[in-house]
Amino acid sequence: xxxxAQGHFVTLPDGLxxxxxxxxxxxxxxxxxxxxxxxxxxxxxxxxxxxxAEAGYRVIVPDLPGYGASDKPETIYSLDFFVSALSGLxxxxxxxxxxxxxNSLGGAIAIxxxxxxxxxxxxxxxxxxxxxxEKEQYYLQMEGIQKMGAAFANGELNDxxxxxxxxxxxxxxxxxxxxxxxxxxxxVVKQQPICVLSTMQVPNMASRLAELQCPILGxxxxxxxxxxxxxxxxxxxxxxxxxxxMLSECGHWVMVEHRELxxxxxxxxxxxxxx
Numbered sequence: 299x300x301x302x303a304q305g306h307f308v309t310l311p312d313g314l315x316x317x318x319x320x321x322x323x324x325x326x327x328x329x330x331x332x333x334x335x336x337x338x339x340x341x342x343x344x345x346x347x348x349x350x351a352e353a354g355y356r357v358i359v360p361d362l363p364g365y366g367a368s369d370k371p372e373t374i375y376s377l378d379f380f381v382s383a384l385s386g387l388x389x390x391x392x393x394x395x396x397x398x399x400x401n402s403l404g405g406a407i408a409i410x411x412x413x414x415x416x417x418x419x420x421x422x423x424x425x426x427x428x429x430x431x432e433k434e435q436y437y438l439q440m441e442g443i444q445k446m447g448a449a450f451a452n453g454e455l456n457d458x459x460x461x462x463x464x465x466x467x468x469x470x471x472x473x474x475x476x477x478x479x480x481x482x483x484x485x486v487v488k489q490q491p492i493c494v495l496s497t498m499q500v501p502n503m504a505s506r507l508a509e510l511q512c513p514i515l516g517x518x519x520x521x522x523x524x525x526x527x528x529x530x531x532x533x534x535x536x537x538x539x540x541x542x543x544m545l546s547e548c549g550h551w552v553m554v555e556h557r558e559l560x561x562x563x564x565x566x567x568x569x570x571x572x573x
Contacts, residue, residue: 310386317367319359322351332402336483338366364494442523507536519548
């Protein structure tokens with residue numbers, strides 16, 4: 299399948315080219331990956347999105363700008379930049395309404411899109427979403443974020459050994475990381491400009507959570523080294539129509555470490571909350 303799997307490309311009106319997977323037929327479900335050196339939609343969700351397609355959904359898995367096989371411009375990677383790109387992709391595919399599934403930065407993007415365009419989002423599935431406290435708190439408190447930024451800036455991730463060390467921070471059980479995933483991410487990281495991570499700006503949206511009107515399913519691992527699991531409490535207190543699944547012995551990638559539970563619970567949630 300290669301570093302990004304074989305997918306499709308679309309050029310948005312502003313000239314930005316995005317790469318994405320588009321499989322299955324039915325109600326659209328859009329998977330939004332997190333940040334991090336070498337990330338792509340396929341490498342994050344390859345054990346998940348085919349199951350959703352088989353269950354009768356149309357699955358869209360984009361590479362965010364700066365990641366995967368999408369364009370990687372020298373620009374400021376703000377939350378609104380990502381939301382605009384994702385919204386442009388949905389426009390290009392004529393998707394008026396969809397489910398958003400977001401992990402980490404992807405969770406923050408999903409929340410912001412649902413705040414900006416509530417008519418477009420039928421349900422949210424969030425795995426350890428970002429954007430729930432101030433940026434400084436993430437950098438001061440979270441070991442994974444500190445080490446990720448340093449390793450990327452120092453060029454430590456251009457080989458398999460360095461990348462495997464970093465990805466080990468994402469999981470409680472580092473043995474679950476496949477050689478294929480390591481290789482996929484090394485291939486991407488060599489193309490990423492430093493600004494993709496150094497300029498990333500995600501505001502604290504905790505005060506706006508009450509505006510979210512759609513049903514929400516959340517997941518969080520208690521051993522997360524990137525986004526503190528206290529964010530689940532923040533969301534449960536701020537949102538209506540929400541439930542969370544908390545997991546022990548689980549890091550930042552619930553959909554990898556507990557993929558069968560994740561896939562099963564998500565599909566059940568989508569079925570019961572069909573609009």
